[in-house]
Amino acid sequence: MVLSQFNVYVDNYPQAGYTMIYNTLSKKIMCIRSDLVKNPSDTLKVKMQEASILVPSTQAEVNSVVSAFENNEFNPDELRIVLILTRKCNCQCVYCYEDQQNASFSDLVDVDAVLRFIDSTMSEHGLTKLRILFYGGEPLIKKELITQISEIYYGKLSSNYRFTIITNGTLLEETDLSLWEKIGLESIKVTVDGNRISHNKRRPLKSGSESYDVILNNLSIANKYVHIILNIVIDEEVTGVKELITQLSERGIYPEYALSLREPCIWKPKEKASLVLSYVKLLHDMGAYQSTKIAIEHGAICMGKDRNYFVVDGNNRVYQCNANFQFVIGNTERPVYKPYKKTLSDVCKKCTYLPVCYGDCLFEKKCEKKYFDLVTPELLKIYTAK
Amino acid sequence: MENKQMENTAEEIVVELNGCGPNAVTGFAAN
Numbered sequence: 422m423v424l425s426q427f428n429v430y431v432d433n434y435p436q437a438g439y440t441m442i443y444n445t446l447s448k449k450i451m452c453i454r455s456d457l458v459k460n461p462s463d464t465l466k467v468k469m470q471e472a473s474i475l476v477p478s479t480q481a482e483v484n485s486v487v488s489a490f491e492n493n494e495f496n497p498d499e500l501r502i503v504l505i506l507t508r509k510c511n512c513q514c515v516y517c518y519e520d521q522q523n524a525s526f527s528d529l530v531d532v533d534a535v536l537r538f539i540d541s542t543m544s545e546h547g548l549t550k551l552r553i554l555f556y557g558g559e560p561l562i563k564k565e566l567i568t569q570i571s572e573i574y575y576g577k578l579s580s581n582y583r584f585t586i587i588t589n590g591t592l593l594e595e596t597d598l599s600l601w602e603k604i605g606l607e608s609i610k611v612t613v614d615g616n617r618i619s620h621n622k623r624r625p626l627k628s629g630s631e632s633y634d635v636i637l638n639n640l641s642i643a644n645k646y647v648h649i650i651l652n653i654v655i656d657e658e659v660t661g662v663k664e665l666i667t668q669l670s671e672r673g674i675y676p677e678y679a680l681s682l683r684e685p686c687i688w689k690p691k692e693k694a695s696l697v698l699s700y701v702k703l704l705h706d707m708g709a710y711q712s713t714k715i716a717i718e719h720g721a722i723c724m725g726k727d728r729n730y731f732v733v734d735g736n737n738r739v740y741q742c743n744a745n746f747q748f749v750i751g752n753t754e755r756p757v758y759k760p761y762k763k764t765l766s767d768v769c770k771k772c773t774y775l776p777v778c779y780g781d782c783l784f785e786k787k788c789e790k791k792y793f794d795l796v797t798p799e800l801l802k803i804y805t806a807k
Numbered sequence: 808m809e810n811k812q813m814e815n816t817a818e819e820i821v822v823e824l825n826g827c828g829p830n831a832v833t834g835f836a837a838n
Contacts, residue, residue, distance in 0.1 A: 439820055452820040465818050677828065705826045712828025805822040 422470065424458070426479040427773055431798045435805065443801050446486065446776040447473035450801065486776050487765060493728045499550035500543050501730040503743055504535065504570075506555055506563040508735070512589045512632060514624045516654065516683050526558070529566060529735040531753075536573065538733065538753035545756075548729060550581040552607075556743075561592035568600065575604035583607040590636040590643075591626065598646040609643060610650040610679070611636065616661025616668075623659070637668065644674045650712075651676035655700050656683040662700065666707050678709045690792035698799050705803050725783040728759045745784045 431441040432455065440455045449472035453465060461469055469475035476482045489495060508526040510517075529535065543551065551574055555567050567586065574582040582605045590611035598606070613636060614623045621631040643649060651669070653662060669676065680700050682688070688696060704711050724730035725742030732740040737753040740746060741761055751757035763780045772778070774793045781787055 435820055435822060441822065450822060450824055452822050454816075454818055457818055462818060468819070708826065710826060710828065801824075804824045804827045 422466065422475045422477060423479060425474055425476045425482060426771070427482070427776055428474055429773060429797050429801070430458075431801055434798075434802060441798075441801060441805070442474050443797070444472060444474050445774055446482070449473065450805065483770055483775065487770065490726070490763075490765070490779055496727050496729050498548055499552055499729060500539065500546070500548045501552045501554070501724065501727065502539060503554045503556050503724065503730075503732040504529070505557060505732065505734040506560045506566050507558040509562050510557060510559040510589070511562065511591060511627055512559065512624055513627045514589075516623070518684055527735040528563060531737055532566060532569065534737050534753040535733055536570070538737075538739070538757070539574075542731075542757070546729065549578075551578055552582075553584045555584060555586045557587075559589055559592065560586055561588050561597075564592070564597055568597070568604075571601065571604045571606070580605075585610065589624065589632070590639050591632050593639040593643050595642045595646075598643055602646045606647050608648040608650055610652055611640065611643075612652040612654055612681075613637075613665055614654050615659045616664040619658075619660040620665075623654075637672065640669070640674055640676075641672045644672070649674065649676040650679050652679045652681055653700070654681050654683050655696060657696070662703060663707065666704070666709055675710070678704050678711050680704075680711070690789075690795055693792055694795035694799070697796060698803070701800060702803050705806070723782070725761070726763050726779060731757065742783065744782060748784065 425444055425446070427445040427447075429443045429445060431443075433439065434441045435452055438455055439452050440458050441450065441452045442458070443450045451469065451472055451474060453461070453469075457465060461475070466475060473482070505526050507528045509528070539551065542548070553570065553574070557563075560567065567584070571582070571584055584601075584605050585608045586606070587610045590609075590613070593609070612624065613633070614620045617631070617633040620633045620636075624632055626632050640649060640651075653659065653665075666678075680697065682693065682697070686693065701711065723742060723744070724732070725744060730742070732743050733753060734740070738749050739751045739753060739757045741748050741750050741759060748761065750760055761783050763783055765775070765780050768788070769775055769778070769780045772790060774790060774797075777793070778789060781789060
């Protein structure tokens with residue numbers, strides 16, 4: 422038995438003479454006496470094996486991760502679709518990503534073509550589950566399509582169909598939520614950037630009006646029907662996050678919090694780690710539940726690398742992922758495959774963070790190891806603090 | 808004193824990841 426390649430070590434934690442070990446594959450954590458890390462007792466050995474901190478061979482564990490990655494084992498049976506219903510939006514956020522993406526979409530009109538694409542892809546690949554992420558622009562501008570499509574697939578697939586909406590939260594209505602709850606709505610993701618002043622400055626309505634109170638009122642309603650993921654876009658300018666969390670809890674809203682770094686990401690590893698950690702700590706200190714892609718911008722197994730994950734726009738174009746809209750891989754009427762595959766380099770295969778990053782972005786060559794090395798031990802300290 | 812000594816010689820100190828989802832430390836979160 423040997424120590425796993427995927428272990429992250431934090432020395433002298435939680436106290437002198439002990440080492441905290443976190444495994445990036447199993448996501449298990451142990452704190453053991455430092456002198457026993459390389460020479461564990463039999464009892465400890467068993468526990469370390471159970472946590473995959475101790476493994477039969479590092480080559481075998483790397484091979485199993487690479488094989489799982491290459492064979493799409495992390496998502497074998499679910500078709501995942503990001504469906505861009507419209508490019509239009511009623512907000513004018515200061516950092517609007519869509520302007521940066523240099524993409525042009527029309528409103529989705531040919532719903533039948535999308536349905537045919539979904540049906541044929543599921544059938545050809547033997548997929549039994551479907552998850553749609555309704556996206557925009559602001560997808561609620563075309564909310565009738567959410568109802569239409571979800572009624573069809575909930576009718577066909579029942580609980581094997583689920584959907585999520587990424588929305589600015591200004592157009593949520595109770596009548597829709599109460600219906601959607603019954604036909605597969607799993608969660609909504611809404612961004613609120615700090616307190617009223619901060620948010621209104623960053624995410625005003627196109628009309629110039631403020632959006633903060635509208636969104637919080639809508640979230641009070643949504644809270645009765647659906648799991649809320651409250652996203653906060655962090656940078657040096659967002660303020661009043663503490664106040665936001667307090668105001669939400671006063672309304673009885675305890676969402677899952679997600680942090681996103683403002684794009685384009687301009688920070689060096691050290692600055693980025695410091696920024697992320699400051700907000701993780703703040704959320705943790707306030708007892709806010711977090712589940713967020715803080716360790717990587719694109720997610721571990723990003724949609725670009727998942728062969729069952731596609732982005733479809735209003736022009737029925739199909740994309741590899743939403744990171745790069747220049748890479749159209751087909752349209753809904755023609756067979757679509759995922760042409761771009763990530764080849765994991767030898768450096769990646771030797772990395773502690775392979776099960777987190779899988780070679781990062783398909784389209785942008787970069788390595789986040791420096792950032793991971795800085796941020797991971799500190800995250801572990803925050804999340805294990807009593 | 809006795810407790811402290813025991814703690815300092817224990818093979819393992821049990822810690823838990825709390826306040827975070829299973830993927831919060833180094834994982835994937837859906838969009």
